[in-house]
Amino acid sequence: MNAAAKTPEQSSSHLSILRFSTAGSVDDGKSTLIGRLLHDSGNVYEDHLAALEANAKKSGSKRVSLALLTDGLKAEREQGITIDVAYRYFATPRRRFILADSPGHVQYTRNMATGASTVDLTIVLVDARTGVIEQTKRHAFIAALLGVPRIVLAVNKMDLVDYSQDRFEEIVADFTEFSAKLGVREIKFIPVSALEGDNIVERGDRMPWYGGETVLEHLETVYIAGDQNLVDFRFPVQYVLNPNQNFRGYAGTVSSGVVRVGEEVIVLPSMKKSTVKAIVVAGRQMRGEQLSEASSRDAVVIQLEHQIDISRGDMIVRPKNLPRATAQFDAMLVWLGDAPMDTGTRYIVRHSTRESKAYISSIDYRIDIHTLGRIAAAPLVSNEIGRVSIAATSPLFVDSYQKNRSTGNFILIDPVTFLTVGAGMIIDRGRSDAPGAGEGDDEERNLHHESALVTAREREARAGRKAVTVWMTGLSGSGKSTIAKGVERNLFDDQLPVFFLDGDNLRVGLNKGLGFSREDRSENLRRAAEVAKLLNQAGITVICAFIAPYAEDRRRCQEIIGEDRFLEVHLSTPIEVCEKRDPHGLYQKARKGEIKNFTGVSDPYEIPEAPALRIDTGSSSLEKSVQEVVSLVLSRSAL
Amino acid sequence: MHLPNHLEQLEAESIYIMREVAAQFERPVLMYSVGKDSSCLLRLAQKAFYPGKIPFTALHIDTSYKFPEMYEFRDRMAREVGLNLIVHRNEAALKDDANPYALGTQRCCALLKTGALLEALSMHEFDAAIGGARREEERSRAKERVFSFRDKHGQWDPRSQRPELWNLYNGKLAKGESMRVFPLSNWTEQDIWNYILLEQIPIVPLYYAAKRRVVVRGDMLIPVMDSDPRTYQGQRVEEVLCRFRSLGCYHCTGAVRSDADSLEKIVAEMTQVKTSERATRIIDFDTDGSMEIKKREGYF
Numbered sequence: 001m002n003a004a005a006k007t008p009e010q011s012s013s014h015l016s017i018l019r020f021s022t023a024g025s026v027d028d029g030k031s032t033l034i035g036r037l038l039h040d041s042g043n044v045y046e047d048h049l050a051a052l053e054a055n056a057k058k059s060g061s062k063r064v065s066l067a068l069l070t071d072g073l074k075a076e077r078e079q080g081i082t083i084d085v086a087y088r089y090f091a092t093p094r095r096r097f098i099l100a101d102s103p104g105h106v107q108y109t110r111n112m113a114t115g116a117s118t119v120d121l122t123i124v125l126v127d128a129r130t131g132v133i134e135q136t137k138r139h140a141f142i143a144a145l146l147g148v149p150r151i152v153l154a155v156n157k158m159d160l161v162d163y164s165q166d167r168f169e170e171i172v173a174d175f176t177e178f179s180a181k182l183g184v185r186e187i188k189f190i191p192v193s194a195l196e197g198d199n200i201v202e203r204g205d206r207m208p209w210y211g212g213e214t215v216l217e218h219l220e221t222v223y224i225a226g227d228q229n230l231v232d233f234r235f236p237v238q239y240v241l242n243p244n245q246n247f248r249g250y251a252g253t254v255s256s257g258v259v260r261v262g263e264e265v266i267v268l269p270s271m272k273k274s275t276v277k278a279i280v281v282a283g284r285q286m287r288g289e290q291l292s293e294a295s296s297r298d299a300v301v302i303q304l305e306h307q308i309d310i311s312r313g314d315m316i317v318r319p320k321n322l323p324r325a326t327a328q329f330d331a332m333l334v335w336l337g338d339a340p341m342d343t344g345t346r347y348i349v350r351h352s353t354r355e356s357k358a359y360i361s362s363i364d365y366r367i368d369i370h371t372l373g374r375i376a377a378a379p380l381v382s383n384e385i386g387r388v389s390i391a392a393t394s395p396l397f398v399d400s401y402q403k404n405r406s407t408g409n410f411i412l413i414d415p416v417t418f419l420t421v422g423a424g425m426i427i428d429r430g431r432s433d434a435p436g437a438g439e440g441d442d443e444e445r446n447l448h449h450e451s452a453l454v455t456a457r458e459r460e461a462r463a464g465r466k467a468v469t470v471w472m473t474g475l476s477g478s479g480k481s482t483i484a485k486g487v488e489r490n491l492f493d494d495q496l497p498v499f500f501l502d503g504d505n506l507r508v509g510l511n512k513g514l515g516f517s518r519e520d521r522s523e524n525l526r527r528a529a530e531v532a533k534l535l536n537q538a539g540i541t542v543i544c545a546f547i548a549p550y551a552e553d554r555r556r557c558q559e560i561i562g563e564d565r566f567l568e569v570h571l572s573t574p575i576e577v578c579e580k581r582d583p584h585g586l587y588q589k590a591r592k593g594e595i596k597n598f599t600g601v602s603d604p605y606e607i608p609e610a611p612a613l614r615i616d617t618g619s620s621s622l623e624k625s626v627q628e629v630v631s632l633v634l635s636r637s638a639l
Numbered sequence: 640m641h642l643p644n645h646l647e648q649l650e651a652e653s654i655y656i657m658r659e660v661a662a663q664f665e666r667p668v669l670m671y672s673v674g675k676d677s678s679c680l681l682r683l684a685q686k687a688f689y690p691g692k693i694p695f696t697a698l699h700i701d702t703s704y705k706f707p708e709m710y711e712f713r714d715r716m717a718r719e720v721g722l723n724l725i726v727h728r729n730e731a732a733l734k735d736d737a738n739p740y741a742l743g744t745q746r747c748c749a750l751l752k753t754g755a756l757l758e759a760l761s762m763h764e765f766d767a768a769i770g771g772a773r774r775e776e777e778r779s780r781a782k783e784r785v786f787s788f789r790d791k792h793g794q795w796d797p798r799s800q801r802p803e804l805w806n807l808y809n810g811k812l813a814k815g816e817s818m819r820v821f822p823l824s825n826w827t828e829q830d831i832w833n834y835i836l837l838e839q840i841p842i843v844p845l846y847y848a849a850k851r852r853v854v855v856r857g858d859m860l861i862p863v864m865d866s867d868p869r870t871y872q873g874q875r876v877e878e879v880l881c882r883f884r885s886l887g888c889y890h891c892t893g894a895v896r897s898d899a900d901s902l903e904k905i906v907a908e909m910t911q912v913k914t915s916e917r918a919t920r921i922i923d924f925d926t927d928g929s930m931e932i933k934k935r936e937g938y939f
Contacts, residue, residue: 015643015644015645016644016645017644017645017648017649045913045914046913046914047914048778084782084800085782086781086782087774087781087782087824087825088775088781089774089775089825089827091827091829096645098825110802111802113802113804114802114803114804117804117805118804118805118806238655238658238659238662239658239661239662239688241688241690241691242691243690243691243692247690247691251658251687251688252658253651253654253655253806280689280690281686281689282685282686282689282690284837284838284839286685286686286689288689288690297648297651298651299650299651299652299654299655299658299687301689312662336802348811350807350809353662405805406805406806409804409805409807410807411804411807411809413809413811418809418811418812418813419801419809420801420802420803420804420809423802423804
């Protein structure tokens, strides 16, 4: 076990653990790479090696097959393939490693997802002869889907391409182009030969043109401490400790963030507030030790100042930093069950320590695992991935997976067999923040959200406000544009970055060519919503004025812009009043039949059920109407 | 007193798993085999529920062939920790004088360990059994889940295991089904020893080097038991400075030459070790893949 390099002092000093997974097929030499990594770093026991040598002798081969070190179950060994996730443990003086070895076969998406769910890094193997193929992309995609922050692309079998630098760089260029869309934070390229050992642990002298790290050097030094979400404090209560009258504490593991003694907290779902009285852990002499703070991953017991009824599944958070408490959420879902998904089944959803019954209320689309394109919605079958909406029977306390890996995940359990049938990653509604979750048609299916270095949050912090979109909907002549312009003027004078987005103006430029059919109207609105979203992201508050007669279209606009930014204002002015105003003479033309599909006359207007604000300009003055909208904006854009 | 970063992480993970068991199952049991891994399990269970008591019954599957020091230690720990300890033996098999000389190690294990275990689990209707197995120990364990599902017959089928993503463990069971839970899954032998040292956890004295009477067979040192002539009859008995790296039945456990008579020395020795722990278990030499066969049948 790396005997020469290690001293007792080093082995017990402050080592960190790196969890990583590997992806690639048997043909890519994955098992050989792992075997090589273990062997060359001095992490193979002599008796295990002896068993391999005996095995080699038995099968008449001259070379010990390092691949056999990692191939686990007997039946699989006989078939010569690995079919499950196997965990390996090794250490060097610099780090401890936990390797989740996942197979690369088409039908085993679930195993790869399982392996990737807990890791800091994934090694994706490519055969230097074949380069980046469909399977490479699939592996990288699943890693990105599961939120793995970094990928190492190990270009293997360099010995079979004469250690060609040109070939390596060609593959680097191919993969770089593809991976730009994935949103993986760090990608590292290393040319290796697992069979010969080049650039795995030792550098070797056959690729003098490569000046970077070897695989092991990279694994030993890559910085991972920054991965933890230390901002959003989330503490799912796991178990209530109430051993005697003097002690009541809540046992659990901090999912993310930090909490300190004396801080104010709030308990979900009761929304009761209290203060952290003590953070307790058992010390080695089995006495209680008091901590002043606990952070992400710590298993502790929290005591509160007040007597509150708290049970398993509740969540303790900060009053000013709440997760979304919701029974309905969207997610990317990996289907693990042998039986296909069924939208009529009431599954059990397990999120952190909380459970609820839940239906899969809709399937938006599936991912074609070969092309990574989107395909038509249909119930997922085993090893399929898709975007779905979940409707639970009681609220869960969720964050988006992208923002918080630990409170953004869940599993679905079959209510009859109790098997784990689905694994989900929660998406903020309307935001394309998971790979493959972007809006768009087939042409755009491989586009992914490009995250900039400046975040929306930073912009908001600088502006001191959150940009929002006021969506004014109502009949023609209800006063949308007039109020919108008044609101824009008013906010502008208040030093707020604001922009009035008018339907007619858009139709002159961006939406030129779109008519007034159902489809064209939809598309007109979708584009408008996308523009509003971009402006919001740039920190500009948007006032939209669109008739937008269909509830479904408005719902989609809300999804695009984001629930927390979208403020629907319904101008409920009666049609008689609108028709009397008829500023452009449109009602007159519609009544004569000169305009077809005119809302209110020859096409329906679906009244919003729960707008943020409803104004009847027939009875409310312009000034008062403007003021109402301005107040709404100011209150909802406050940070 | 702070643990090194990696041990802190492993400890927190194990405590989380212990608490999940307490929350998800109705009749969980803590398997107590008296060895070093069990000692760690016990400490982790204490920590997980401090200042409350361990909410699990403890179960020792006794083959009757354990070292006397193990029985002494077991009873002392049960007293000190305040364990509710059940000891179970396959009395029927012992009455028929089941032993490895007559039956071979595999058959003997099947009766005295696996058989006794399944009998105890069903007799007390335990729905979850917490064990100290580690994935690093043996190749077939590398794929073991943290929550390992067993059917109505206590059997393990590699294909019916539930995928484990993130830290979401699915412990739902139908009547008669059960779960084996392994909180030490991600620990290595070195981690165990470091933890025992840093936490000053009591262990059976057999782990410390001392002069012991053994039969030397190649690299293997087979312990001599005065109470059982089969362990020395017709063989040359020597006194060797040695210790046990892992503990089982005395028939089937080999000692290793060592002068490590303190925890510090054991930890130092562990950093130099070149063979796996199970190499000192004679039992695993039966056939390649023997552990896996036993696991399928319900062995821990």
